[in-house]
Structures are given as C-alpha cells and as structure tokens.
Amino acid sequence: MTDPLRTFFNPRGVALIGASSNPAKLSHGVLQNLTSQGYRGRVYPVNPRGGEILGLPVYPSVAELPDAVDLAVIILSAERTVEALEACGQRSIRAAVLVASGFGELGTGGREREAQLRELARRYGMRFIGPNCIGVLDTYSRINTTFLRAVPKQEAIGFASHSGAICGGVIDWAEEVGVGFSRIISLGNQADVDMADALDSLAEDPHTRVVTAYVEGLPDGRRFVEAASRLTRHKPLVVLKAGRTPSGTRAVASHTGALAGADRAFLAACHQAGAIPVENLEELMDVAVTLAYRQPLPRSRVAILTNAGGPAAVGADAVDKQELHLVRLSEETQARLREVCPRGVMTGNPVDMLGGAQPAHYTAALDVLLGSPEVDGVMVVFVPQALTPPAEIAERVGKSAGRAGKPVVCCIFGGSGVWAAARTLHAHGVPHYLTPARAALALGALWRYKQVQARPQLEPQPVAGVDRERASHLVEAAATAGQRVLDSQAGAEVVAAYGLSVPPSGLAACAEEAVALAGRLGYPVVLKRVAPGVVHKSDAGGVALGLEDAGAVRAAFAQIVGPGEQVFVQRMAPKGLEVIVGAQRDAQFGPLVMFGLGGVYVEVLRDVAFRLAPLSETEAREMVAETAAGRLLTGVRGQPPGDLDGVVAALVGVGQLMADLPQVAEVDLNPLIVGPAGEGAWAVDARVVIGNTEG
Numbered sequence: 031m032t033d034p035l036r037t038f039f040n041p042r043g044v045a046l047i048g049a050s051s052n053p054a055k056l057s058h059g060v061l062q063n064l065t066s067q068g069y070r071g072r073v074y075p076v077n078p079r080g081g082e083i084l085g086l087p088v089y090p091s092v093a094e095l096p097d098a099v100d101l102a103v104i105i106l107s108a109e110r111t112v113e114a115l116e117a118c119g120q121r122s123i124r125a126a127v128l129v130a131s132g133f134g135e136l137g138t139g140g141r142e143r144e145a146q147l148r149e150l151a152r153r154y155g156m157r158f159i160g161p162n163c164i165g166v167l168d169t170y171s172r173i174n175t176t177f178l179r180a181v182p183k184q185e186a187i188g189f190a191s192h193s194g195a196i197c198g199g200v201i202d203w204a205e206e207v208g209v210g211f212s213r214i215i216s217l218g219n220q221a222d223v224d225m226a227d228a229l230d231s232l233a234e235d236p237h238t239r240v241v242t243a244y245v246e247g248l249p250d251g252r253r254f255v256e257a258a259s260r261l262t263r264h265k266p267l268v269v270l271k272a273g274r275t276p277s278g279t280r281a282v283a284s285h286t287g288a289l290a291g292a293d294r295a296f297l298a299a300c301h302q303a304g305a306i307p308v309e310n311l312e313e314l315m316d317v318a319v320t321l322a323y324r325q326p327l328p329r330s331r332v333a334i335l336t337n338a339g340g341p342a343a344v345g346a347d348a349v350d351k352q353e354l355h356l357v358r359l360s361e362e363t364q365a366r367l368r369e370v371c372p373r374g375v376m377t378g379n380p381v382d383m384l385g386g387a388q389p390a391h392y393t394a395a396l397d398v399l400l401g402s403p404e405v406d407g408v409m410v411v412f413v414p415q416a417l418t419p420p421a422e423i424a425e426r427v428g429k430s431a432g433r434a435g436k437p438v439v440c441c442i443f444g445g446s447g448v449w450a451a452a453r454t455l456h457a458h459g460v461p462h463y464l465t466p467a468r469a470a471l472a473l474g475a476l477w478r479y480k481q482v483q484a485r486p487q488l489e490p491q492p493v494a495g496v497d498r499e500r501a502s503h504l505v506e507a508a509a510t511a512g513q514r515v516l517d518s519q520a521g522a523e524v525v526a527a528y529g530l531s532v533p534p535s536g537l538a539a540c541a542e543e544a545v546a547l548a549g550r551l552g553y554p555v556v557l558k559r560v561a562p563g564v565v566h567k568s569d570a571g572g573v574a575l576g577l578e579d580a581g582a583v584r585a586a587f588a589q590i591v592g593p594g595e596q597v598f599v600q601r602m603a604p605k606g607l608e609v610i611v612g613a614q615r616d617a618q619f620g621p622l623v624m625f626g627l628g629g630v631y632v633e634v635l636r637d638v639a640f641r642l643a644p645l646s647e648t649e650a651r652e653m654v655a656e657t658a659a660g661r662l663l664t665g666v667r668g669q670p671p672g673d674l675d676g677v678v679a680a681l682v683g684v685g686q687l688m689a690d691l692p693q694v695a696e697v698d699l700n701p702l703i704v705g706p707a708g709e710g711a712w713a714v715d716a717r718v719v720i721g722n723t724e725g
C-alpha cells in the first residue's frame with residue numbers, strides 16, 4: 031500500500047488561505063511554523079488584501095498562485111472554508127487541511143456543510159483533513175501546518191488524534207521530558223480523512239516505529255479494525271479511546287459530534303487488531319516511548335535493580351500484574367553481583383544495593399544483569415540520596431543500557447532534579463518513569479507486542495455447511511409476520527442452519543399433538559410455553575423438564591399452556607455445563623459475539639468475553655479461555671472436560687450468522703448445554719431478535 035496521506039506530508043508547495051499579518055491570529059502562527067522549521071517547498075500566503083507577511087508576497091486569490099501547490103491550509107470561517115475548498119479544487123490542489131470549527135460538531139446544519147465539503151472533494155478528486163483540526167506535522171519532511179508553539183524533536187512515535195488540543199498537550203509534555211515524534215495527525219471531525227487513513231499512513235511512514243492514537247468517535251469501526259490489523263503486523267499500535275464510560279460518551283458526543291462505542295466492543299476490537307489499549311494519556315505516552323526505543327522483549331523474565339526496598343517491592347507487584355516474571359537469578363549472576371555491589375547487597379530479585387549505592391555501582395550491577403542470559407529486561411529504580419545526583423545515575427544507566435540489546439526502563443523518583451535526569455535517559459534511548467508501576471506497564475506493553483507478533487494470522491474461515499438461505503428465509507418470514515423475536519422453533523432452526531446442535535423439537539397445538547410429537551422426537555422431552563411476550567419462560571412457570579412419557583406430557587400441557595396457545599416440545603439434551611453464547615450489534619464495530627457462564631446469574635457474575643464477528647476458531651478458543659466458564663469446561667473437581675469443540679463451533683457459527691444476516695439484531699443462546707467432550711454442545715433456548723435491516 032502507498033501512504034494515502036503522502037501529499038499532506040510531502041507537498042510540492044503549500045498555500046495558506048486566510049493568512050494574516052496580525053501576530054495574534056492563529057494563521058500567523060501557522061505561517062511561522064510553515065516557514066521556520068525547515069520545510070523545503072514554497073509557501074504562499076493567500077489573502078485578498080495582498081501585501082507581504084513574514085517577508086513573503088501575499089496572493090489575492092487561490093487562482094492567482096504562480097506555481098505547483100499540492101496542499102492548502104484553510105483558516106477561514108466555516109462558510110468561507112467551503113468556498114475556499116472549491117477554489118482549491120479548481121486550481122487542482124489535491125490536499126487540504128481545514129482548521130475551522132462550526133461543522134458536524136454543531137448538529138444537523140453543520141453536518142450538511144460537512145457533506146458539501148465531501149461532495150467538493152469527490153468532484154475534484156481531493157482529500158482533506160478536518161474540519162475542526164490543526165492538521166499535520168512531520169519532523170522529517172518538516173511540514174508543520176499547526177499553530178502550536180512547541181515543536182517536537184525527531185523520534186519514532188507517530189500520533190493520530192481526534193482532538194487537536196490533546197496534540198498540543200502531548201507535544202508540550204514531550205518537550206519537557208525530552209521525547210519526540212515522527213508524525214502527528216490531528217483529524218478533527220474526520221469528514222474525509224479518518225482514523226483508518228491515518229493508521230495506514232503511519233504504517234507506511236519509514237520514520238514511525240510505533241503508532242499512538244487518541245480516538246473519540248469511529249463512525250466506521252470495521253475500517254478502523256482493518257487498518258489497525260494491517261498496521262500491527264509491522265508496528266505496535268497503542269490506543270486511548272475516550273467515551274468508554276457513559277459520562278465519557280456524553281462528553282465526546284458534544285465534542286466531535288460522533289457516537290462513542292461501548293467499552294467491550296472497543297476492547298474486543300483492540301484485541302482482534304493486535305492493538306494495545308490504554309486507560310489514559312500518561313499510559314499512552316509511557317507505553318509509546320518504550321516501544322519507540324524498541325529493544326525487543328523476547329521472553330518475560332525481568333530483573334529489578336534498586337537502592338531502596340519499598341519502591342522495588344511496588345515495582346515487583348506491578349511487574350507481576352503485567353504477566354511478566356521476576357526471574358530467579360542464577361548462582362553465578364548473584365556471585366558476580368556480590369563482587370561489584372556495595373557490601374550487604376541483596377542479590378535476590380529485586381537486587382537491592384541499599385541506600386549507599388554510588389553511580390559506579392549502578393553501572394557495574396546493570397552490566398552484570400544485562401549480561402546474564404536469564405534476564406530479558408531490567409527495571410532500574412533509583413531513589414535520590416544526598417550524595418548521589420540523579421543526573422549522574424541517568425548518564426550511567428543510559429550508557430550501560432545502550433551497550434545491551436535488551437530493554438531497560440528507569441524509574442527515578444524525586445523533585446526538581448528529575449526532569450534533567452529524564453532528558454538524559456531519553457537521549458540514551460532509555461525511557462524514564464516517575465513510578466515503578468508506569469515502568470512496569472511499559473515493559474508489559476513490550477511483552478504484549480511480542481505476543482501480537484507471535485500469534486497466528488487470525489483470518490476467520492467461512493463455516494462449512496451453512497444454510498444461509500434457509501436461515502434468511504426464516505428471519506424474513508418472521509419479520510413479515512410482524513414478529514420482533516422468532517418463536518422457539520424458528521429460532522432453533524436458524525441457529526441449526528449455522529451448524530449449531532439443537533435437540534429435535536417442534537410446535538404442537540393441543541395435548542394430543544404434543545404427545546404424538548414427543549413420541550416422534552423421543553423421550554424424555556421438555557414442554558415450553560411459547561406465549562408472545564414471555565421472555566423468561568421458566569420464571570413464568572412455563573417450562574416442564576424431564577417428561578418421560580405421554581402421561582407426563584399431558585399433565586404438563588394442562589399445567590403450563592394457556593387456552594388457544596401452542597407449545598414447544600423439545601427432546602432433553604444430555605446433562606452438562608450451562609453456558610451462554612450471545613451476539614449483538616455495536617453501533618461502531620458491528621456484530622459482537624459473547625461467551626460466558628450461563629444460567630440465571632449471567633448479569634450478576636459478568637463472566638463474559640467478547641469478540642467482533644465473524645471470528646476465527648482461534649479467537650473463539652481464546653475467548654472461552656478468558657472466562658471462568660472456560661476454566662470449568664476443562665474439567666474441575668472430578669468433572670469430565672466439556673465439549674470445547676462444540677462450544678467453539680457454536681461461537682464461530684453465531685459469528686457467521688451475524689455477519690451474514692444483517693436483519694438479525696441479537697442472538698441469545700441461554701443456555702448452551704455443554705456435554706462431556708465428544709457429546710456436543712446443545713442450544714436448547716435460541717432467542718433470535720430481528721432489528722432494523724441496515725447492517
């Protein structure tokens with residue numbers, strides 16, 4: 031793939047439309063950034079008043095621009111932005127950054143204006159970023175369309191953001207601690223160029239080694255997942271999403287006018303795309319920095335080197351939480367540590383050199399640890415003491431780390447001296463963190479990315495033997511009959527068409543019909559009331575289980591079926607563990623499959639895992655393994671292991687069903703009764719809900 035945003039980052043010339051000679055105006059800041067940071071193309075200010083700004087001649091209109099111009103930065107009011115974009119199209123300018131707000135985030139009227147922009151872009155074959163954004167910045171091609179005062183230094187972190195303000199904040203932070211960026215893309219309302227384009231662009235950029243994204247709304251979650259999946263094959267992707275909680279969702283809705291998806295869909299999306307989700311901006315940058323200085327973490331064995339016990343103990347707990355392991359140091363390593371460390375050193379792991387440790391001790395001990403084959407990565411912890419300056423420790427740690435091919439993260443506590451030390455460390459490619467937990471999180475991200483790289487490509491395979499036509503026909507028939515939920519029989523047939531095992535069943539209109547049907551299905555059977563509106567049949571006394579003969583069927587019929595109602599007769603499934611398999615549609619990410627422990631306590635226990643549909647067998651196995659239900663299925667306390675293959679087939683089948691049948695809004699199999707291995711997993715209660723028909 032070629033970089034879809036190449037023109038934005040390497041334009042032959044840039045027009046600044048709405049240029050102003052007033053230094054208080056944003057456009058003046060943009061002109062300054064365009065002209066002062068080494069961009070080699072020409073810059074053309076445009077303003078009907080003409081004249082000269084910052085020594086450049088001002089052109090009265092886009093039409094009068096003299097030479098090749100590939101990119102326009104438009105800083106005008108919303109109405110005039112639309113006109114200016116049209117003028118750019120007529121002048122064959124291929125890319126534009128639209129800074130103005132006053133579009134989709136305002137509601138209907140603004141959205142119409144946004145549609146005009148899109149229409150113009152289509153007509154003239156242009157791409158645009160924004161509106162409501164600050165555009166792009168590339169520390170290598172040196173294009174900078176922002177008005178931000180701080181300018182990041184060159185580094186390997188690419189950042190795509192729906193919020194321009196967050197771009198500014200992140201750049202200020204980076205300057206303070208001495209971290210840099212390769213590219214920054216502020217997307218604003220993403221009326222044309224969206225997050226997926228930004229990810230594709232950063233994937234192709236040779237200077238970007240790690241991609242970070244701040245995500246608000248994703249109108250097309252699938253596009254995002256696809257772009258993210260492409261990217262993570264080559265580079266790590268770290269994502270912070272706002273709007274994952276109900277109040278966060280409200281804040282986002284009023285912010286960029288986009289709908290935020292539910293947390294679980296987002297986390298499933300990250301998982302499937304191989305992206306690393308984080309909780310806040312600190313984590314986003316913490317993790318990015320370690321990934322940018324990338325020394326791989328091939329295995330999970332970590333050592334901690336410290337001069338104080340408490341922080342190291344906290345670090346040890348944090349390491350454990352990241353599913354990393356504090357390695358047991360070999361006798362040989364411990365002996366060498368005793369040789370080079372102050373007397374009294376504790377050579378277990380954490381290696382505690384105690385308060386008297388000098389800079390030279392840090393160098394020597396770190397060299398020993400990095401030279402030990404059993405150590406894959408090191409967290410250095412330093413609590414400043416009166417006689418040891420943090421800057422010198424930073425210098426020493428930086429030098430030692432630079433010689434090793436293993437990741438080192440460094441946590442230096444303290445006040446004023448810390449930022450200088452941090453800058454020294456970053457200059458050596460060693461990330462600095464203020465707390466051991468943050469350092470551990472960063473090491474954990476290296477480990478997670480290693481696992482992303484190691485996992486098989488998860489392409490969902492179409493399920494064999496699916497009868498899509500039959501399922502679709504049943505759903506259509508129910509919709510035509512005005513049903514929102516398919517009756518039990520139709521529901522069972524729909525899921526059976528996707529390869530799920532369902533006990534033989536049918537509907538009967540009277541007691542004698544039920545008896546005859548039970549005879550054909552084979553005893554024992556279940557009778558279930560199918561009156562419309564009854565969601566939990568057993569709550570309403572509408573399920574009679576384990577009926578062994580005709581007499582029992584007649585008695586049950588008399589008890590549970592109302593006058594004129596039909597009854598659902600179903601053969602009993604073998605005994606087993608009751609799990610739930612469900613599916614619903616997320617507004618942003620589309621169909622989502624759920625697995626968990628079944629029964630009446632599902633809502634309370636929340637023992638559930640989610641994946642986007644369609645899903646591969648590997649993903650289905652993973653999601654089962656994530657839950658307590660999955661652990662029960664492996665056979666605990668003398669129980670035989672359950673039929674895992676049956677569960678996996680059910681999950682993959684339901685995923686395929688959701689992908690194939692856009693009319694289906696929800697599927698709920700509660701329970702799927704999982705028999706012993708080899709005896710199947712039976713959907714005894716299939717609830718299929720019809721929604722509106724858009725996929």
Ligand code: ADP
Binds near residue numbers: 575600608714
């Ligand atoms: P509802 O969920 O509406 O109450 P179900 O059809 O799920 O009704 O039945 C309630 C419970 O009865 C199930 O959770 C399961 O334990 C049991 N059950 C239902 N159908 C069968 C069956 N065919 N074989 C064995 N047990 C069944």
Ligand code: MG
Binds near residue numbers: 700701715
């Ligand atoms: Mg049920």
